[in-house]
Amino acid sequence: MSKKPSIPKGTRDFGPTEVARRNYIFNTIKEAFALYGFQPIETPSFENSDTLMGKYGEEGDRLIFKILNSGDYLSKVNDSLYAEKDSSKITSKISEKALRYDLTVPFARYVVQHQNEITFPFKRYQIQPVWRADRPQKGRFREFFQCDADVVGSKSLWQEIEFVQIYDAVFTKLKLDGVTIKVNNRKILSGIAETIGAEDKLIDFTVALDKLDKIGEDGVKNEMFSKGISEEAILKLQPLFSFNGSNAENLDSLKNMLANSEQGLKGVEELAFIAEKIEKLGLSTASLKIDVTLARGLNYYTGAIFEVAAPPQVKMGSIGGGGRYDDLTGIFGLKNMSGVGISFGLDRIYLVLEELDKFPKTVLNHSKALFINFGEAEALYAMQAIKSLRKKGIKAEMYPDSAKMGKQMSYADKRNIPFAVLAGEKEMEAKQFTFKNMKSGEQRQVGYTELEAILFKD
RNA sequence: GUGGUUGUAGCUCAGCUGGUUAGAGCGCUUGAUUGUGGUUCAAGAGGUCGCCGGUUCGAAACCGGUCUUCCACCCCA
Numbered sequence: 268m269s270k271k272p273s274i275p276k277g278t279r280d281f282g283p284t285e286v287a288r289r290n291y292i293f294n295t296i297k298e299a300f301a302l303y304g305f306q307p308i309e310t311p312s313f314e315n316s317d318t319l320m321g322k323y324g325e326e327g328d329r330l331i332f333k334i335l336n337s338g339d340y341l342s343k344v345n346d347s348l349y350a351e352k353d354s355s356k357i358t359s360k361i362s363e364k365a366l367r368y369d370l371t372v373p374f375a376r377y378v379v380q381h382q383n384e385i386t387f388p389f390k391r392y393q394i395q396p397v398w399r400a401d402r403p404q405k406g407r408f409r410e411f412f413q414c415d416a417d418v419v420g421s422k423s424l425w426q427e428i429e430f431v432q433i434y435d436a437v438f439t440k441l442k443l444d445g446v447t448i449k450v451n452n453r454k455i456l457s458g459i460a461e462t463i464g465a466e467d468k469l470i471d472f473t474v475a476l477d478k479l480d481k482i483g484e485d486g487v488k489n490e491m492f493s494k495g496i497s498e499e500a501i502l503k504l505q506p507l508f509s510f511n512g513s514n515a516e517n518l519d520s521l522k523n524m525l526a527n528s529e530q531g532l533k534g535v536e537e538l539a540f541i542a543e544k545i546e547k548l549g550l551s552t553a554s555l556k557i558d559v560t561l562a563r564g565l566n567y568y569t570g571a572i573f574e575v576a577a578p579p580q581v582k583m584g585s586i587g588g589g590g591r592y593d594d595l596t597g598i599f600g601l602k603n604m605s606g607v608g609i610s611f612g613l614d615r616i617y618l619v620l621e622e623l624d625k626f627p628k629t630v631l632n633h634s635k636a637l638f639i640n641f642g643e644a645e646a647l648y649a650m651q652a653i654k655s656l657r658k659k660g661i662k663a664e665m666y667p668d669s670a671k672m673g674k675q676m677s678y679a680d681k682r683n684i685p686f687a688v689l690a691g692e693k694e695m696e697a698k699q700f701t702f703k704n705m706k707s708g709e710q711r712q713v714g715y716t717e718l719e720a721i722l723f724k725d
Numbered sequence: 726g727u728g729g730u731u732g733u734a735g736c737u738c739a740g741c742u743g744g745u746u747a748g749a750g751c752g753c754u755u756g757a758u759u760g761u762g763g764u765u766c767a768a769g770a771g772g773u774c775g776c777c778g779g780u781u782c783g784a785a786a787c788c789g790g791u792c793u794u795c796c797a798c799c800c801c802a
C-alpha cells in the first residue's frame with residue numbers, strides 16, 4: 268500500500284475512454300476555430316518568470332508554479348537575504364522560470380516577439396495545458412487545458428460578434444443546450460464607478476459586484492462598504508440590483524444611469540451593437556445575456572467581457588470566458604494593439620457533458636475484429652488476413668499469445684470488440700475463417716472476401 | 726493562504742462506547758467446459774486498515790503530525 272505510486276495533488280491520469288472523450292471536445296472546438304479562420308500556434312510550457320510575474324495581480328503571482336534554477340541555486344542567495352526569510356525576495360533569486368498560468372499572456376509575448384512576421388489582424392487559437400498552484404475543488408485542477416482563440420490588431424466589434432457565434436456553434440455541436448453567454452463591458456463598470464464617485468475603488472467595486480449571484484444584494488453592499496465605498500455611493504447603485512428585463516430594457520436603464528459618463532455611454536453603445544447584431548444573426552441553442560454584474564477575470568480587459576455559464580441544472584462555475592484588452596501587448600512594449608479573445612474550459616466542459624450524459628456512445632474507438640491465436644502456423648494465417656484488412660482501413664488485431672480460447676474470447680468481450688475470427692487447422696485447409704458475432708453469438712464459415720465485406724460494411 | 730472533510734482487498738463500501746483470526750458485493754485466478762466469451766455453479770488468491778509518532782495490558786477505531794480526497798472561502802477556467 269505505502270509503496271503505491273501516486274500523482275501530485277490536483278493532477279489526473281486519463282484512461283482510454285477519457286482521452287477519447289476529451290479528444291471529441293478538442294476536435295469540436297478546433298473545427299469551429301478553424302471554420303472561423305483561426306490558425307493554431309503553440310508556446311512553451313514554461314516562460315521566463317518576468318514574462319508572467321505581475322501580470323495576474325498579487326493573487327496570481329502566488330498561484331504561479333515557479334521552477335527552481337538548475338545547479339547550485341542557493342549560491343546566489345547571500346547570507347543577509349537568506350537570514351531575512353522573505354520568500355518572495357528569495358524566489359526571484361533561485362527561480363527564473365515558471366510554468367505558464369494561462370495562454371493569453373504567452374500569446375501577447377508571442378505577438379510582440381514575432382510582430383514582424385505576423386500579418387495583422389492575427390487570428391490564432393491555442394489548446395495547451397496551463398498550471399496553477401491552487402487548492403483543488405470541484406472543476407478546479409492544478410493542471411488543466413485551456414482552448415483559446417484571440418484576434419489582435421483589430422478594434423472591430425465584429426470580432427466580438429464572431430466569438431459569440433463560436434461559443435454558440437461549439438456548444439450546439441456538443442449538444443449542450445441552454446448555455447448562457449453573459450456579456451458586459453469594462454467601460455460600463457468604469458462608468459458606474461465614475462458616476463458613484465468610486466473610481467479609485469474600481470477593482471474592489473467590481474469584485475464585490477461580481478458576487479451578486481452568490482452572496483446576494485445585501486452581501487454585495489456589505490462587502491463594498493467594508494472596502495471603503497461610501498454608503499451614499501452604494502445607494503446610487505440601487506438600479507443595478509433590479510436588472511432583470513430584456514437586453515434592450517437593461518441597456519436603456521444603463522443609458523439613463525450613465526448619462527453623465529462619457530466612457531460609460533461608450534460601453535453601452537458597444538454592448539448595444541453586439542446585442543443587436545446577434546439578435547439579427549440569431550443563435551442556435553445558446554442565449555446572450557447582458558449582465559452588468561459580470562466583472563470577474565483579469566484586470567486587463569478594457570472593453571467586452573464574456574463569460575459562459577453552464578446550463579442551470581448543473582452546478583458548475585463558468586465553462587468559458589474572455590474579453591477585449593486594448594493594451595495587452597503594451598506590457599511587452601508594443602502599443603496600440605487591440606486584442607479580443609475567448610477561452611473554453613475543457614475540463615469543466617467535460618464534467619458538465621458527463622453529468623448530463625451528453626457524450627456520444629461511439630466516442631471510443633476499438634477494433635472491429637479479434638483474431639484468435641491457435642499457434643504459430645495459425646497465427647501467421649491470421650496475420651496475413653489482418654494485414655489485408657488493415658490495408659482497407661479496417662481495425663483488426665490478433666490476440667498475441669496462443670492462450671486458452673476462453674481467455675481470448677473474454678478478452679474480445681471485455682474490450683467490446685464486436686467480432687471474433689477463428690482459424691485453426693480445419694479453416695486453413697479450406698482457406699476459410701470462422702466468423703463470430705460476439706453480440707448474437709452466431710457464427711459461420713466465410714472466405715476472406717466475404718470476411719472483408721462484412722467487416723467493411725459494419 | 727483560511728476552515729471543514731475523506732483514506733479499510735484491484736473497485737465500491739461495512740466494521741458497535743478501544744478487545745482475540747478485519748468482512749461483504751463486484752472484479753480477479755482456477756475448475757465444471759482441452760475450438761467458444763457474456764449466464765450459472767464450485768473452489769481459491771488478495772489487506773503491516775494512507776504514512777509517522779503518541780496514549781493503552783491491548784488501536785482500523787482515541788490523540789498529534791504529515792500526505793491524499795472532496796467541499797466552502799479567497800481567487801479563478
